């Protein structure tokens with residue numbers, strides 16, 4: 001009987017926790033039936049944690065109130081990816097330790113929160129969240145949930161927080177069979193978890209994900225480490241976690257024990273949140289947001305708590321203020337890089353202080369998921385500064401307006417007629433000379449995110465494009481704008497203003513020039529990153545790119561491989577090269593400007609990775625030494641590895657010094673460092 005219990009528990013874990021069953025349902029049932037038969041013959045030998053003891057009871061039990069033994073905190077909230085990024089920046093800035101902060105991004109499941117207590121590996125108590133201080137004991141019900149292990153892989157004592165939830169498909173099936181009384185999986189999960197008859201709970205296919213662990217033998221060094229330990233014990237951990245750090249390459253080395261998790265750099269966070277927000281309807285279960293937490297447990301304690309929330313975590317919620325209006329039609333928009341975005345043309349409606357008549361539909365899959373057709377009444381939302389989005393259909397149109405029931409992505413680009421290409425979830429117009437793409441590039445070049453040229457707005461650019469005055473971004477600098485005087489509404493004053501704007505644009509800071517090029521992902525922050533890494537001239541970047549040197553860009557602190565590859569592709573593209581030549585010839589700044597505000601330090605440490613250890617007489621705290629390295633283009637790392645180029649060793653340097661000598665890393669003393677800085 002004990003052997004069968006262990007075997008069934010093993011297969012339960014494979015099936016419910018890892019979703020990798022090794023035997024068929026029939027084989028499993030045979031094992032289970034054999035155990036039931038033996039238990040019938042020997043009821044005195046039935047163990048309380050036997051897998052057969054998950055069927056629940058028809059007897060009504062009460063749900064006594066129990067005080068929580070661990071902090072059951074609620075989180076601070078925000079409603080947009082940009083607010084989340086702002087929170088991250090603020091948290092990083094508030095953290096005085098020179099060790100880089102890293103974060104964990106997790107899905108916020110829309111279910112019922114629960115606290116499980118294991119003693120020496122056995123589930124002894126399950127309590128609802130309640131008011132955070134006191135919850136209801138629902139142990140009998142929790143025991144019927146198959147993905148909550150009754151026995152852990154090790155006899156450890158711990159408390160686990162997690163979410164009880166239901167997959168959409170299971171909800172639909174159950175709700176239909178039971179007469180459709182529940183409006184959503186969350187209500188059913190929460191109601192079932194608190195049912196006074198555990199046999200009722202057992203009949204509902206509830207599931208569980210663990211998201212926090214408090215071990216009796218200490219809380220562990222990092223949140224991700226704790227989750228990895230929970231997974232190893234047989235507790236289900238959501239596979240969609242992301243480890244977010246300033247430098248994604250560093251952390252991927254650290255966390256091999258959460259194999260399904262991804263890593264990302266700070267600069268990718270906003271994108272990930274936006275994608276998750278749009279993609280959440282494709283998940284098998286419902287989430288209402290994401291949670292970003294500081295990974296290091298000691299760092300959390302330093303950051304501390306407000307009266308209401310921890311300072312080391314925040315939830316970004318997807319549901320934002322909404323408005324309801326009617327969908328008039330669906331059009332598509334062609335971006336400067338060719339991306340095709342379906343756009344909802346709406347009856348104008350007020351939302352969060354502005355009038356909205358258009359909203360993004362992201363991509364074809366999103367429109368299809370919504371089953372959207374013109375005439376439908378839809379709910380739209382605006383999340384912070386993000387463009388408004390259509391959230392859902394409130395009511396289908398009785399008789400569909402023209403365009404029919406199903407919307408289809410056109411086969412051809414609405415602007416140039418080229419066949420569209422599908423890459424990932426998005427469609428693209430591959431034609432670089434597509435009129436919409438050309439205009440889009442011009443608008444970017446002269447707009448606020450580009451050279452920010454006075455007097456060159458969309459209207460003027462469209463006209464100039466039509467007249468053949470401009471086509472490529474570089475034409476903005478060489479066009480004879482005075483020829484516009486012949487056009488209606490263009491006087492000498494106006495064209496003179498444009499010329500003056502262009503004169504000033506040539507003198508923009510190098511970082512702004514880089515961001516103005518319109519290359520994939522090359523915005524202000526990546527431009528700064530490149531410059532800090534020593535790429536202080538266009539020639540230097542182009543030389544690397546021409547050599548196809550993805551590795552060199554990848555070595556830059558905080559750059560992901562995909563971004564490095566995009567840089568190589570963009571800078572080595574022949575037409576982009578022609579643009580860069582033309583911009584240079586027109587007198588646009590092609591290298592870092594002489595520093596203005598005393599930041600004119602030679603980037604003598606560019607391309608180097610420095611580790612700093614020990615204590616110093618001149619640099620106390622040693623952050624000051626790290627700052628000197630960073631100001632001169634070097635990257636500061638927290639551990640010595642084969643990638644480290646220099647170790648700055650003060651007095652009392654220990655294991656890092658040994659490691660550096662072992663790896664042949666150049667060791668620099670404080671005096672030598674001072675001499676280097678003086679050069």
Ligand SMILES: [Zn+2]
Nearest residue numbers: 413416429434
């Ligand atoms: Zn096109």
